[in-house]
Amino acid sequence: xxxxxxxxxxxxxxxxxxxxYRVTREFPPDERWGLVSQMRRAAVSIGSNIAEGCGRSTNxxxxxxxxxxxxxxxxxxxxxxLSLRFNLSSEELLNDLITKITSAKGMLxxxxxxxxx
Numbered sequence: 001x002x003x004x005x006x007x008x009x010x011x012x013x014x015x016x017x018x019x020x021y022r023v024t025r026e027f028p029p030d031e032r033w034g035l036v037s038q039m040r041r042a043a044v045s046i047g048s049n050i051a052e053g054c055g056r057s058t059n060x061x062x063x064x065x066x067x068x069x070x071x072x073x074x075x076x077x078x079x080x081x082l083s084l085r086f087n088l089s090s091e092e093l094l095n096d097l098i099t100k101i102t103s104a105k106g107m108l109x110x111x112x113x114x115x116x117x
Contacts, residue, residue: 002054002062009107010054013047013069016104019097020076026089035088039079045072046104059115066112070105077101 004010020043024036046069053065077098084094 001057004051004054007050007054009104009111010047010050012100012104012107013050016073016076016097016100017043017047019100023089023093023097026093027083028088031088035079035083039076039083042072042076042079045069046076059117063112063115066108066115070108070112073101073105073108077105
């Protein structure tokens with residue numbers, strides 16, 4: 001088992017989740033059950049899957065959960081780009097979120113490669 005709190009990628013996932021909640025507060029009320037809900041779930045899923053992987057006993061299990069986290073990050077990136085296209089929040093906030101997601105995805109990718117051995 002690994003300590004989630006010692007992984008930089010877990011902190012990056014937390015930053016992404018915080019930024020997602022901040023950005024989606026600006027969305028129109030009619031998106032509450034649409035993109036807001038989807039984006040928040042995807043954002044929380046990134047860190048949650050990292051944590052769940054840390055709780056598993058084998059490297060292949062850990063890697064599988066890192067890959068699920070990567071899928072959630074990719075989903076959130078798409079949704080953020082869609083939000084940008086629909087002008088649901090400020091371009092600056094959405095681009096900042098995309099930058100944070102891209103950084104977290106890079107960290108997830110590197111960690112996945114190193115853990116595969």
